[in-house]
Amino acid sequence: MSPELESGQVSPIATQREVTRLASLRRVHDAFAWFRAHDREIADFQMRLTSVPAPPFHEQDRSDWYREELRKLGFLPVEQDDLGNVFAVYPGANPDAPLLAVSAHLDTVFPPDVQIQVKREYNRLFGPGISDNGAGLTALWSVASVLRYCGFQLKTPVLFLANVGEEGEGDLRGFRYVFAQEHWRSRISQVLVLDGAGVDTIVAQALGSRRFEVRVSGPGGHSWSDFGAPNPIVALARAIAALGELELPLDPKTTLNIGTIEGGTSVNTIPESAAMRVDVRSAATSEIDRLEDDLRETVAAAVAETQREARESKKKLTLSVEVVGNRPAAELRSDAPIMAVLRAVDEQIGIRSHIHRASTDANIPLSLGIDAAAIGAGGTGGGAHTLHEWYDPAGRDRALKRILLVILALAGVNEP
Numbered sequence: 568m569s570p571e572l573e574s575g576q577v578s579p580i581a582t583q584r585e586v587t588r589l590a591s592l593r594r595v596h597d598a599f600a601w602f603r604a605h606d607r608e609i610a611d612f613q614m615r616l617t618s619v620p621a622p623p624f625h626e627q628d629r630s631d632w633y634r635e636e637l638r639k640l641g642f643l644p645v646e647q648d649d650l651g652n653v654f655a656v657y658p659g660a661n662p663d664a665p666l667l668a669v670s671a672h673l674d675t676v677f678p679p680d681v682q683i684q685v686k687r688e689y690n691r692l693f694g695p696g697i698s699d700n701g702a703g704l705t706a707l708w709s710v711a712s713v714l715r716y717c718g719f720q721l722k723t724p725v726l727f728l729a730n731v732g733e734e735g736e737g738d739l740r741g742f743r744y745v746f747a748q749e750h751w752r753s754r755i756s757q758v759l760v761l762d763g764a765g766v767d768t769i770v771a772q773a774l775g776s777r778r779f780e781v782r783v784s785g786p787g788g789h790s791w792s793d794f795g796a797p798n799p800i801v802a803l804a805r806a807i808a809a810l811g812e813l814e815l816p817l818d819p820k821t822t823l824n825i826g827t828i829e830g831g832t833s834v835n836t837i838p839e840s841a842a843m844r845v846d847v848r849s850a851a852t853s854e855i856d857r858l859e860d861d862l863r864e865t866v867a868a869a870v871a872e873t874q875r876e877a878r879e880s881k882k883k884l885t886l887s888v889e890v891v892g893n894r895p896a897a898e899l900r901s902d903a904p905i906m907a908v909l910r911a912v913d914e915q916i917g918i919r920s921h922i923h924r925a926s927t928d929a930n931i932p933l934s935l936g937i938d939a940a941a942i943g944a945g946g947t948g949g950g951a952h953t954l955h956e957w958y959d960p961a962g963r964d965r966a967l968k969r970i971l972l973v974i975l976a977l978a979g980v981n982e983p
Contacts, residue, residue: 577907582976586911589975592982598713598971602964605709610692610960612636613705614685617694622679626651626731629673633729636708640715642727650744653729657714657721660981664723665756667977669710669970671703671944672733672741672762672928676952691959698948698958703761704729706944706963710970722979726755733762733928736778738892742931757905757977758932759970760941764948764958766966769909770941772924773933775896776848777855780889781806781866786882787839795878799841800830802884805869807843813861819850823858844891850924852896863888894926897933905938908976912969942970 589595602609621629630651637645642655651673656666675696677683685694694701711727732740746752760770783799783806807825815821823845830841845862849855870886899906913920920942929939945966950956 577902577904579907579911582904582907583911583914586908586915586972586976589972589980590915592980594717594719594982595971595975598717598719599964599968601713601716602709602967605712606960606964609705609709609963610687610690612708613697613701613958613960614687614692614694616704617692617697617701618683618685620677620679620681620683621674621696622677622681623674623735623737624732625679626673630729630731633673633704633708637711637727640708640712642711642715648744650741651731652741652745655711655727657711657725657727659721659724659978661723666724666726666754667974668726668728668755668758669707669974670728670730670742670758670760670928671707672700673704673729673731674734674737674741675699676734681954690961691957693955693957695954695956697956698946699763699951699956700733700761702764702944702946702948702958706761706967706970709967710974713967713971714974719975720981721975722981725974725978730928736892739894739928739931742928746931746935746937752935755932755937758929758937758939759905759973759977760927760929760939761944761970762927762941763943763951764946765943766918766945766969767920768923768943769906769920770923770925770927770929771899771906772850772922773895773897773930774848774850774924774926775852775855775930776846776892776894776926777859777890778847778892779845779859779862780842780891781845781862782840782842782887782889783866783870783884784840784887785837785884788837790835790837793837793879796837796882797873797877797879797884799838799884802870802873803828803830803841803843805872806866809865809869810845810862813858813865815858816854819854821847821849821851821854821858823847823862848926850896855896894930895934897930899933899938899940903938905940905973905977908973909940909942912972912976915972916965916969918965918969944970
């Protein structure tokens with residue numbers, strides 16, 4: 568690691584010089600050659616990994632499988648916490664130094680009843696989760712493999728982390744749990760998240776989101792004999808119409824989406840309940856807070872209006888608004904060493920990347936003031952979150968070189 572990076576004073580010229588020096592090392596060239604020579608083996612690993620299901624909140628089988636694969640590489644110990652997060656530390660000359668964490672999420676979006684079938688057609692790989700996040704987990708394993716194979720002597724340790732709970736209603740629970748533990752929160756100083764395919768983006772801006780379940784309940788009844796009882800679906804419909812009229816700022820970009828609605832049992836029944844799920848997103852936490860207040864006021868007013876108009880006024884509606892997901896918004900500071908290194912490595916390899924805002928595991932460390940960024944694991948992918956998901960590993964070695972150089976530059980290498 569350069570003196571500037573060690574001191575936290577980032578000089579783009581010095582960082583570029585350090586990355587160029589690292590790229591010229593014989594051991595680094597050997598690592599690059601290993602990536603090319605093991606291209607087929609890496610793809611086979613990705614297929615075996617994807618065939619192990621990891622439904623939301625049920626990632627244990629894949630967690631156990633991945634832990635065993637890291638053990639085969641010679642990592643001792645390989646830890647596993649109560650949620651199923653897997654930890655392996657590559658040693659450094661200074662074992663007490665702050666850790667660089669390199670992570671990839673284990674979970675997929677597919678429920679337990681989905682049959683996972685993985686296949687190869689020519690060089691393209693197919694299977695639910697093969698890219699998101701089969702690509703990231705495979706890159707994590709590949710870089711861990713090459714560090715062990717080439718015997719790199721790092722100055723500071725690197726934590727390899729395969730975590731649960733990134734997708735959907737998992738709500739980043741794996742990373743939340745890790746950074747709630749003082750043992751890890753006090754030691755991890757930087758986080759590099761590997762998520763999906765590609766190399767053209769650097770997620771350094773965490774998109775905030777908050778999700779709500781809005782439920783209106785009432786007495787219900789028969790559509791004829793109980794007519795006049797307040798109808799939860801009517802109240803929900805009023806709320807939806809009013810929410811559609813809310814003004815949302817363009818800067819910072821803020822969105823509101825009603826993703827699901829449910830309720831009722833038959834066409835001739837006044838429903839006992841109706842519910843909807845609402846997703847609010849913004850680049851600014853203050854806008855999410857404001858929109859939550861608007862949401863609560865709007866649905867409460869819609870319920871009250873429906874209650875007032877009911878002929879059977881003694882029969883009451885009740886309202887509940889529950890937060891079912893909450894991802895914090897944050898941004899990586901512009902002078903962070905991890906960003907300087909990413910830029911220098913991209914310049915060295917010839918990658919033209921741009922800063923992107925998204926919701927990833929990096930949201931959690933960024934919100935805690937810990938430097939973090941998310942990048943792709945190379946190749947190309949498509950059909951994410953569908954049964955027809957695919958991944959093409961062509962050019963994957965470029966991303967693996969990128970990840971390795973970033974790790975070496977941030978952790979430092981004891982090489983002549």
